[in-house]
Amino acid sequence: DQQVKQNSPSLSVQEGRISILNCDYTNSMFDYFLWYKKYPAEGPTFLISISSIKDKNEDGRFTVFLNKSAKHLSLHIVPSQPGDSAVYFCAASRNTGNQFYFGTGTSLTVIP
Amino acid sequence: EPEVTQTPSHQVTQMGQEVILRCVPISNHLYFYWYRQILGQKVEFLVSFYNNEISEKSEIFDDQFSVERPDGSNFTLKIRSTKLEDSAMYFCARIDSYTDTQYFGPGTRLTVL
Numbered sequence: 001d002q003q004v005k006q007n008s009p010s011l012s013v014q015e016g017r018i019s020i021l022n023c024d025y026t027n028s029m030f031d032y033f034l035w036y037k038k039y040p041a042e043g044p045t046f047l048i049s050i051s052s053i054k055d056k057n058e059d060g061r062f063t064v065f066l067n068k069s070a071k072h073l074s075l076h077i078v079p080s081q082p083g084d085s086a087v088y089f090c091a092a093s094r095n096t097g098n099q100f101y102f103g104t105g106t107s108l109t110v111i112p
Numbered sequence: 113e114p115e116v117t118q119t120p121s122h123q124v125t126q127m128g129q130e131v132i133l134r135c136v137p138i139s140n141h142l143y144f145y146w147y148r149q150i151l152g153q154k155v156e157f158l159v160s161f162y163n164n165e166i167s168e169k170s171e172i173f174d175d176q177f178s179v180e181r182p183d184g185s186n187f188t189l190k191i192r193s194t195k196l197e198d199s200a201m202y203f204c205a206r207i208d209s210y211t212d213t214q215y216f217g218p219g220t221r222l223t224v225l
Contacts, residue, residue, distance in 0.1 A: 032212060043203050043216035044155065089155060093212075099145070099157035099168055100214060 003027045004092050006103035014111050019077040021106050023090035026071065030092040034100070035064060035075045038087045047088075048075070080110045116217035118204050124223045128193050133220045135187040135204030145205040145214060146179065146189050148172070155203070161187060194224045 005024045013019045021035075031052040036044035050057040050064045050073065057064050063076045077084055087107045091100040117136045125131050135144060146158040160167040161179050176192045191198055201221050205214040 034213065036216075041219075041221075043205075043218045046213050046215060049211070049213055091155075099160060099170065101157070102147075102155040104154040 003030075004090060004101045004103040006088075006090060006106050008106050009104070010107040010109070012109045012111060013080045015082055016079045019075075019080045019084065019108055019110065021075040021077075021088050021090075021108065023073045023075075023103050024071060025073075025092050025101075027092070027094070027101075028071065029094045030101075032093045033064070033066060033073050034091045035062075036089045036091060036102075037084075038089060038105070044089060077108075080108075082110045082112050084108060085110050115215040116204055116206050118202075118217040118220050120220060121218065122221045122223070124225065125194055127196055127224055131191050131194055131222060133189045133191075133202050133204075133222070135189070135217060137185065137187075137206055143167075143207045143209070144187050145207070147203045147205060147216075148200040149203065149219075150197075150200040158189070158202075191222075194222075196224050198222060199224045 003026050034049040035047040037047050038044045048057060048059050048062045048064050050066050052068060055066050061077055064073060066073045085108055087105045089105045090103045093100045119134045123131055144161045147155050148158055149155045156172060157170050159169040159173045159179055164181055178190045181187050199222055201219040203219045204217040207214050
């Protein structure tokens, strides 16, 4: 039951360059999407969200893009910093208060 | 400052034993979730709990699992008879009703031997 997929298990980027993390979903009922960052031995930390009425949301160095027709979202980190090295999860839900479905995560390594 | 704290941080138990994992909200929230993450796998939803009742649960949340709010503040996840495959990180999360964002606790690592 892989309703949310992150097909790249890992990504390496040079410091200062752009990191692009991708996420695909299959359920057209999903209308709210989030990106989480996770360090080892810690809980996921909320980064940025987007609702289905928008196609872009920006917060500092982080921008999330949503392409509803393609059922695809991406997280852009510009410029990437070594402290951004972590596992990034995308998650989706159908509406308020419902469970979130998580992708399998992408491990980002930012090389100094 | 964490939104949610969890105890214990690490629990080791023998197969067949009961374990209770605790989630302590910083402030008085009504809507809580439990998730688990088996090592190397994705974060999986277990159950949501609203106003002292189960709101939604996944197929993982079978009869060996239960949730309650025994003292009006802490939320607990009980696993009645643990199996080896229950070994995982268990995360509690609360939701911000204004932003619909879930905030996760640091997790409890459960190891079943």
